[in-house]
Amino acid sequence: MPHQQQHPHLDPRSPLVLETRDLPRRPGALHAVSRKVPAPKDLGLELIGVPQGAELDLQLRMESVSEGVLVSGTITSPLAGECGRCLRPISDTLDVPFQEFYAYQHSTTDETTDEDEVGRLQGDLIDLEPALRDAVVLSLAANPVCREDCPGLCPECGVPMDELPAGHTHEQVDPRWAALSQMKTSEE
Numbered sequence: 001m002p003h004q005q006q007h008p009h010l011d012p013r014s015p016l017v018l019e020t021r022d023l024p025r026r027p028g029a030l031h032a033v034s035r036k037v038p039a040p041k042d043l044g045l046e047l048i049g050v051p052q053g054a055e056l057d058l059q060l061r062m063e064s065v066s067e068g069v070l071v072s073g074t075i076t077s078p079l080a081g082e083c084g085r086c087l088r089p090i091s092d093t094l095d096v097p098f099q100e101f102y103a104y105q106h107s108t109t110d111e112t113t114d115e116d117e118v119g120r121l122q123g124d125l126i127d128l129e130p131a132l133r134d135a136v137v138l139s140l141a142a143n144p145v146c147r148e149d150c151p152g153l154c155p156e157c158g159v160p161m162d163e164l165p166a167g168h169t170h171e172q173v174d175p176r177w178a179a180l181s182q183m184k185t186s187e188e
């Protein structure tokens with residue numbers, strides 16, 4: 001099995017590795033893959049992503065095509081993050097399409113393209129993780145917001161505007177008036 005020796009690091013039992021041994025190498029042959037797997041760490045961006053260990057729901061199909069295997073379907077999972085304006089927590093659901101072609105080793109595609117252009121089967125195995133990371137990360141907003149019109153934080157006191165009374169301001173008060181208003185308060 002010379003193929004396996006080239007990539008001894010791919011573990012067929014890993015949740016993000018697909019086994020194609022049972023998929024006939026005949027164009028049109030199909031296999032559905034339905035799995036729920038724990039999310040790997042660092043799946044996302046700085047402000048939003050899939051929490052490590054959260055359930056990634058993969059609904060995919062593997063299809064034999066002439067030069068390899070086309071994997072397509074959808075990835076769903078919970079998302080957690082922070083609003084880029086008010087910094088309050090956000091929870092959302094990720095639902096992204098996935099489509100990636102993996103060339104057979106020694107196919108024409110394999111011999112004529114770079115490994116970072118087109119995915120490769122490694123023996124009978126497909127490593128989903130790199131393309132899955134791309135699909136997830138590209139679907140995320142670099143600057144997520146809790147809602148479109150989130151007013152953000154008060155620039156003076158740093159409290160989310162949503163949690164402050166309407167008309168909240170920090171008017172510059174003349175120190176003499178400030179002293180006076182303090183006296184008034186203590187009189188009451």
Ligand SMILES: [Zn+2]
Pocket residue numbers: 083084085086087088145146147150151152
């Ligand atoms: Zn917000």
Ligand SMILES: [Zn+2]
Pocket residue numbers: 154155156157158159168169170
């Ligand atoms: Zn304020």
